[in-house]
Structure formats: structure tokens, C-alpha cells
Amino acid sequence: MLQILYLAQDLADPAVRRRILALVAGGGNVTLAGFRRGTNPLAAVEGIAPVELGKTADGRFVQRIGAVAGSCLSLKRKLRHVRKPDVIIARNLEMLAVARRAEALFGGEVPIVYECLDIHRLMLRGDWIGRALRKAEAHLGREARLLITSSPAFIEHYFRPLSGLQAPPLLIENKVLDTTSAAEGEPPRFVYPDPGPPWKIGWFGALRCRKSLSLLAEFTKKMEGRFEIVLRGRPASSQFEDFESFVRNEPFMRFAGAYRNPEDLPEIYGDVHFTWAIDFFEEGQNSAWLLPNRLYEGCRYGRVPIAMKGTETARFLSMRDVGLVLEEASADSLAALIGAMTPDRFADAAERIGQCHVSTWIFNRTDCEALVRRFAALTREAHGFAPAAALSEPRHKQSGML
Template structure:
């Protein structure tokens, strides 16, 4: 059985849970280790007890560097009972530093896979800070065997022209995990609401975009109750002045809390008609290049995605002839796009989505097994067997910081 050490930047991130479930379903034995940024019991994986390396905070990059340095110094103790892995997967830049330290401790040439599903704005800066971070990424990733990313635009706009990572890229889109064909049951058929009942737009997942919140609030007030906006997921409170207060003051918006992915998807998408597949958080950069989870989730459940013109999401929809594209980022344009939606137009949009191959949206058990088999091709035999207790304590001349 393939032994994977999965190093995660945030143990409370639902995407980390999903990747862990993917690897386990594919037949791997996973040791999960990483930092904690907040409590989220819904991110727990049955049978996998994570090893906590410390605590970090959103939007505090300097604090995260210090936490990583401390974790590297303590890593021998934290991993003392861990069997030597066949492969290490490092999610995000800071975990590359931890992965390199782990390879040194295990005393062998353990292959590292770099998983990067977002391009942080600091990496894209043209000043000394940006150049220094890209140099650090290139140095830490110089021996990386593979790069896992979720959008072809990340490769086109960052990894090929700017990043120093030379590893072959593997595209793993943010599809719905459907291990047994039952965990993510399809929501009921998409239908327009009865007379007098509002249309609903669902904004689900990582809630971090102030501009989206403002735009949707203005739009919902403009529609005077004919549209409602439902938010679910994990708000990035550091990005909002007062997220909870703002929602309380909006008559046609509501926040319904976190959810389990994929177990709760059918229920939450069954409650809406449209998916807000737009993010202005890093406008013109990461937000323009990503293919968000909610794009796949909404289409998997027959809900109509709304994308922003000029983005990779809009291109994805255009290729398939589905979805709606917003021309301008304002409430008036959104009202023009969906405000006069008719039952026939809605049914036509939903029917076009239903004609897409289900594999466009779903990552099933066979996909999980194929991924683990592919990872197994990276196995490097250690020069000699090393029991877990043989992990060396750090020496004073060993590196332990970025």
C-alpha cells in the first residue's frame, strides 16, 4: 500500500479533507500533518488523525513564515512515530519547506509532489518581495517531481512564464468527489420557482471576496425580493470589515454556515437556482485564472453558473456552450443578465448542462485509484529500511527555516 505523507497549510480547509479522502479512496495510506488556522469539525476525516505542526493565521504572511520555521525545528519530534513515506505531497509554498525538512529526517530520497491550487498575489509582485518569494519557491521546489494544479491558466500565466518550478504539471480540476456514486447525490431537477417565490443565487465555498458581497447585496436590493442570495461555507473574516453585520443588514441575503463536501452538496445546491462562480479577490490574477469548486459542484447538480467575462471560468463555459457570463462587474449588469429570466430560458440553460458528460464534473473512485497508481510510479527505494524510531533529532548545523 502506498504510504503518503500529506503536508497541508490548513487542516480546517475542506479542500484538504477532499484531497485526503481522494488518496484514501485510491488505496493509499495517508498521514496528514499541517497547520491549524481555525476550528472546523466538518473537515475531519474518519480514520485519519492529523499531526498538528502549529497555528497560522490568514493574511499574516510573516507569522506563517515564523510558524513554518518553528515547525521545521520540531519536525523530528512530531514525525517520530511516522513510517517512512513513499511520497510526500506538499500543499502550498510554505509546506515545501516542511517537506524538504521531512525528506532529510527520513534519510532517503523521498519524492516530493508540489500541490498549488492558488497563486498568492505576493508571488506575482514585480518588486523585490515578489522576486524573493519566487526565488524561494524555485529553491525549495528544485527537486520536486510533479506539480499538481487545478487550472490550465495557472500553468499558462504563472508556472511557465514566472515560476522557477520545472516539474511536469498534472492538472487535477476541482471536481466533485463521488467515491461510491452515493456520497454526492444529484440534487433534484433544476426548475424555476413558483409564482411569488424568489429565484436564489448560491455563493458557496471560500467566502473571501468583498466585491462580490457588495455587488450581490446591491443587486438583491435592486430586485426587491425577486432574487435572494444564499451564502454557505467558510468566510475569510480577515477580508471583511464586518461580515456577520453586513449580512444581518441585508434583507435578501443570508449566511447558512459551513457544510460537508461532498456529503451536503445535493441539499445546498437543491436550495438554489444559480451558482455564483465569480471571485474578485485577486482580480486580474488568481481570480481570473482559477476554476472554482463551485463551478463543478453547481453544474454537477444542474444549477446555472454565473461567470465573469474574460476569466478562465467564462472560457470553460463558452467551450461547452453553457452558463451565463456577466459583462460588467456591477449590479445593473447582473440585473440585465438574470433579472428577466423566464421558465423557458432557465429550462434551456439547465438542459444544456445536463447534456455534458458527468465526468466533466465528477472525480470518482476509478479516478482516485488512477491518481494513486500514478503517484506510486514515483517510489524510490530507500538505501536501507529505517524504522520510525530511527528519525534523527535535528543537529545544530541543519537548516530549519525558509
């Protein structure tokens, strides 16, 4: 069984949980280690107790650098009971530094995979800060055997022209993890709330965009209750002064808390008609290039996505002739797009989503197994077919003891 050490920047991130579940479903034996940014019991993975490397704070980049430096000094002690991995996966730049240290402690020749699913705005700056960070990324990733990213636009706009990384890219879109599906068979049948006012727009996942929140609040008041906004997930405290108070004071918005992904997706998407697949958090950069989780989640359950013109999400939808595209980031533009929505128009938009093959939206067990096999190939390239040894064995047996 392939031994995988997964290093996470945020143990409470639901996306980390999904990746761990995928690796386990693919046949990997996973050790999870990383930093704690906040509490989220719904991010726990049954049977896996994470190794905590320290605490970090969202939006505090300098603090995170210090935490990473401290963790590298204590890593030998923290990983003393961990078997030598066959592969190390580092999620985000700071974990790439930890991965390099871990590889050295385990005796070297452990392939490192760099997983980067967002491009932080600091990485794109044209000044010395941006150049220094890109140089650090290229240095830390110079021996990475593989780069995992989630959107072709990240490769086109950042990794190829700017990053300096030489690792071959592997595109793994933010599809819904569904290990029960074979991605074949009859087209799915979806059940919707009554098609008519109040139409419901779901904004689920990482809630970090103040501009979206303000736009949707203005829009729903303009529509006088004909549209409602349902919010689920983890609001970013660094981006909102008082998220829950703001939502409570909005007559046509409600926040229904966190959820388990993928277990709760059928229920939460079954409560809405549309998916808000727009993010202005890093407008013109990361937000324009990403393909968000909610895009795949909503379409997996037949919800009609709303995307922003000029983004990779809009291009993705256009290629498949599904979804709705907002021309301008304003309540008036949104009203022009969907304000006069009718049951027939909605039914047509939903039907077009149902005509897409389900593999467009899901990452199934076969995909999980193929991913683990890809990592196993890296291991064979690095050090042959020898199984991973326990850390308690003598060093002269190549155990990788810390």
C-alpha cells in the same frame, strides 16, 4: 499500500479534507500533518488524527513564515511515530519548505509532490518581494517530482513563464469527489426549487470576496426580492469586518453556515437555481485564472453557473456552451443578464448542463486510484519497489528513523 505524508497549510480547509478522502479512496495510507488556522469540525476525516505542526493566521504572511521555521526545528519530534512515507505531498509554498525538511529527516530519496491550487498575489509582484518569493519557490521545488495544479491558466500565466519550477505539471481540476459514481450511465435528473421568483443564487465555499458580497447585496435590493442570495461556507475574517452582521442587515441574503464537502452538496445546491462562480479577491490575477470548486459543484447538480467575462471560468463554460457570463462587475450588468429570467429560459440553461457528461464535473473512485498509482510510479522511479519501513527500525536498515 502506498504510504503518503500530506502536509497541509490549513487543517481546517475543506479542500484538504477532499484531497485526503480522494487519496484514501484511491488506496493510499495517509498521514496528515499541518498547521491549524481555525476550528472547523466538518473538515475532520474519520480515522485520521492530524499531526499539528503549529498555528498560523489567515492573511499574515510574515507570521506564517515564522511558524514554518519553528515547525522545521520541531519536525523530528512531531513526526517521530510516523512511518517513512513513499511520497510527500506539500500543499502550498510554505509546506514545500516543511516537505524538504521531512525528506531529509526520513533519510532522503522520498519524492516530493508540490500541490499549488492558488497563486498568491505576492508571488506575482514585480518588485524584490515577488522576485524573492519566486526564487524561494524555485529553490524549494527544485527537486519536486510533480506539480499539481487545478487550472490550465495557472500553468499558462504563472508556472511556465514566471515560477522557475521544472517539475512536470499534473492538472487535477476542482471536481466534486464522488466515489460512488462510475461516471457512466444515464444523464442525471435534477430537482429544482420552483422555477420563478424568488430565484436563488448560491454562493458557497471560501467566502473571501468583498466585491462580490457588495455587488450581490446591491443587486438583490435592485430586484426588490425577485432574487435571493444563499451563502454557505467559511467567511474569511481577514476580508470582512463583520460578515454575519452585514448579511443579517441585508433583506434578501441569508448565511446558512458551514457544510461538509462532498456529503452535504446535494442538499445545499438543491436549494438554489444559480451558482455564483465569480471571485474578485485577486482580480486580474488568481481570480481570473482559477476554476473554482463551486463551478464543478453547481454544475454537478445542474445549477446554472454565473461567470465573469474574460476569466478562465468563462472560457471553460463557453467551450461547453453552458452557463451565463456577466459582462461587467456591476449590479446593473447582473440585472441585465438575469433580471428578466423566465422558467423557459432557465429550463434551457439547466438542460444544457445536463447534456454534459458527468465526468466533466466529478472525480470518481477510478480517478482516485489512478492518482495514487501516479504517486506510486514516482516512488518506483526514486527508490525501487521496497516497502516503506517503520521509523523504529535501526537506521542501518534504511528505516528513515528521525
